[in-house]
Amino acid sequence: MRWVGKVSFGTAFIIACHIYICSPLLGLQQATQDSASSQPTSVNAHKASATASGFVDSGTVIFEDVTKASGLSNWKHVMGAADKRLIIDTNGSGLGLIDYDNDGWLDIYLVNGSTFAAEDGKETPPHAALFHNNHDGTFTDVAAKAGVTNDRWGFGVAIADYDNDGWPDIFVANWGKNRLYHNNHDGTFTDVAEKAGVTLGNWSAGATWGDYDGDGLLDVFVTGYVHFDRNNLPYEKTEATGYSYCEFRGEHVMCGPRGLQGEPDHLFHNNGDGTFTDVSVKAGVSDQVNKYYGITPLFADVNNDGKPDLLVANDSTLSYLYLNRGNGTFEDASLSSGFGLNEDGREVAAMGIAVGDYLNNGNLDFAITDFSDEEKLLMKNDGKGAFTEASFAAGLGHKTVPFLGWGDGFLDFDNDGWLDLMFINGHIYPAADRLDWGTSYAQRPELFRNMGDGKFEEVLPVKGSGLAQIVSGRGAAFGDLFNNGKIDVVISPIDGPPVLLKNVNPDHHHWVELKLIGGSKSPRDAVGATVYLSANGMRQRQDVLSGGSYSSTNDPRVHFGLGDSTSAASAEIHWPSGATEKIVLPAVDRIYTVTEDKGITASLCEDNPCSVAISAIAPDPRRGKP
Numbered sequence: 107m108r109w110v111g112k113v114s115f116g117t118a119f120i121i122a123c124h125i126y127i128c129s130p131l132l133g134l135q136q137a138t139q140d141s142a143s144s145q146p147t148s149v150n151a152h153k154a155s156a157t158a159s160g161f162v163d164s165g166t167v168i169f170e171d172v173t174k175a176s177g178l179s180n181w182k183h184v185m186g187a188a189d190k191r192l193i194i195d196t197n198g199s200g201l202g203l204i205d206y207d208n209d210g211w212l213d214i215y216l217v218n219g220s221t222f223a224a225e226d227g228k229e230t231p232p233h234a235a236l237f238h239n240n241h242d243g244t245f246t247d248v249a250a251k252a253g254v255t256n257d258r259w260g261f262g263v264a265i266a267d268y269d270n271d272g273w274p275d276i277f278v279a280n281w282g283k284n285r286l287y288h289n290n291h292d293g294t295f296t297d298v299a300e301k302a303g304v305t306l307g308n309w310s311a312g313a314t315w316g317d318y319d320g321d322g323l324l325d326v327f328v329t330g331y332v333h334f335d336r337n338n339l340p341y342e343k344t345e346a347t348g349y350s351y352c353e354f355r356g357e358h359v360m361c362g363p364r365g366l367q368g369e370p371d372h373l374f375h376n377n378g379d380g381t382f383t384d385v386s387v388k389a390g391v392s393d394q395v396n397k398y399y400g401i402t403p404l405f406a407d408v409n410n411d412g413k414p415d416l417l418v419a420n421d422s423t424l425s426y427l428y429l430n431r432g433n434g435t436f437e438d439a440s441l442s443s444g445f446g447l448n449e450d451g452r453e454v455a456a457m458g459i460a461v462g463d464y465l466n467n468g469n470l471d472f473a474i475t476d477f478s479d480e481e482k483l484l485m486k487n488d489g490k491g492a493f494t495e496a497s498f499a500a501g502l503g504h505k506t507v508p509f510l511g512w513g514d515g516f517l518d519f520d521n522d523g524w525l526d527l528m529f530i531n532g533h534i535y536p537a538a539d540r541l542d543w544g545t546s547y548a549q550r551p552e553l554f555r556n557m558g559d560g561k562f563e564e565v566l567p568v569k570g571s572g573l574a575q576i577v578s579g580r581g582a583a584f585g586d587l588f589n590n591g592k593i594d595v596v597i598s599p600i601d602g603p604p605v606l607l608k609n610v611n612p613d614h615h616h617w618v619e620l621k622l623i624g625g626s627k628s629p630r631d632a633v634g635a636t637v638y639l640s641a642n643g644m645r646q647r648q649d650v651l652s653g654g655s656y657s658s659t660n661d662p663r664v665h666f667g668l669g670d671s672t673s674a675a676s677a678e679i680h681w682p683s684g685a686t687e688k689i690v691l692p693a694v695d696r697i698y699t700v701t702e703d704k705g706i707t708a709s710l711c712e713d714n715p716c717s718v719a720i721s722a723i724a725p726d727p728r729r730g731k732p
Contacts, residue, residue, distance in 0.1 A: 316405025330369025585661025
């Protein structure tokens with residue numbers, strides 16, 4: 107049973123939420139479910155819980171933890187107080203993969219949190235990090251030089267080229283004013299959020315870029331989470347929480363989000379002149395009435411009509427699926443599509459969204475992370491935007507129940523042409539290490555191999571390998587950081603250094619990646635494009651997206667595993683402009699740049715240009731340098 111009670115002084119009332127048991131003191135097991143925190147877990151907790159055990163002595167090592175060797179370990183995430191008594195202390199932050207200097211190598215942007223002392227000017231605020239990829243396996247933090255330290259209480263990040271100048275920009279969702287960092291093309295950024303009109307002002311949890319109206323300009327959608335008032339903090343038994351007790355399995359814990367005031371969502375239309383207009387109400391996506399607790403949003407075409415739809419992972423409430431009508435408005439299909447609830451028809455604590463065609467049938471499916479003692483959701487796309495929750499049928503359900511999930515991603519870690527699935531986990535209550543809950547505060551990630559028949563099999567973590575790392579995970583981003591055709595993972599735990607898991611799977615399968623550049627009627631970075639690759643007897647699908655996981659942004663290049671095939675065959679690209687283009691790929695194990703209406707315009711073989719004769723990229727006078 108999954109519900110929660112809130113008991114006030116003199117009046118008891120039940121509200122739907124996320125927890126299950128009875129309390130001997132109050133007659134109810136109460137809790138609020140949502141965010142998280144992080145500190146080292148005890149040895150005893152590790153031994154007792156499935157979330158920090160299950161390791162095997164030998165086997166195939168999929169990921170190697172190269173955090174220290176890469177230079178990332180000197181940076182630390184900080185969020186709120188160590189006791190984690192407030193909801194703002196617990197959620198953690200996302201991260202984004204970005205080639206900010208257009209050198210062909212992915213860099214890493216890590217959002218940081220803050221503290222009340224820093225907000226009050228009593229201590230130096232924690233800085234965000236921008237780790238430049240040095241092309242040799244190491245990274246250097248250049249955030250201060252680049253002007254992107256944020257120095258605000260940060261949560262989400264969405265990366266895209268919103269002004270079509272050929273350089274990726276950074277949107278940071280904060281408690282307080284948001285940031286929009288415009289790329290200056292010289293290794294620096296300028297915060298233009300005030301001029302652009304996208305600062306907002308309370309708690310923005312995440313963002314996603316997409317061209318919802320097809321004008322060739324990327325618009326941005328920002329989720330509102332909890333209305334957090336510094337002068338009315340939501341401790342239990344206070345006015346902010348309705349004078350309620352907040353308990354989880356008999357333990358007094360942080361209150362939220364149930365019972366707290368939510369924040370509306372915002373859709374900002376790109377005016378093409380550096381400014382944006384809030385069209386949330388007109389478009390039908392404002393959430394002004396319900397004010398559900400929005401965390402991770404994502405623009406993606408779920409019904410294959412060429413128009414980006416909008417998904418919103420809401421915490422402890424119905425999640426949203428808005429279908430794009432093509433006239434500037436959206437239809438709320440959250441219930442009718444089957445997307446908004448779990449298999450039992452109940453609301454979940456949705457945190458992260460993974461997207462991918464795991465069945466290779468041309469439809470986008472989604473994996474949704476959820477609270478502990480709940481299965482993580484696998485939303486199988488039945489076509490035309492209808493979904494069936496298939497977690498247990500696919501073999502994920504029981505394996506994921508003990509874990510509290512955050513970031514997630516579909517990735518073909520072994521390049522066999524079938525998308526695998528990874529969950530990043532961590533509890534929100536530090537008491538998990540002190541009490542016998544069968545779980546732990548810091549938790550290991552989970553990796554599931556796609557068996558090619560609609561089912562997944564867990565990849566057991568080998569001791570000492572990357573999958574055996576126990577961290578209080580939050581944000582996660584997936585991409586080819588070493589330009590070797592293997593998908594790596596960057597994790598941003600709460601209150602700790604990031605974790606870089608390098609893909610060292612010993613397979614010798616082939617692969618191909620495409621960096622897309624849109625033409626005059628598409629966004630320059632081709633966000634919203636769909637690519638179908640026919641090779642190795644199968645037809646795969648990948649989409650260029652901005653957002654997802656837990657308030658993070660993945661590699662903007664589309665990646666296809668080819669198995670043993672030595673031919674990449676052909677790619678069919680559906681551009682955001684509506685145009686369709688077929689490209690014959692001359693070789694495998696390459697990173698190709700494909701420009702709309704021009705075909706292949708560049709190619710990279712690991713760290714060197716390929717010998718295949720390919721024409722240079724033609725400048726686009728509308729947008730400046732390519």
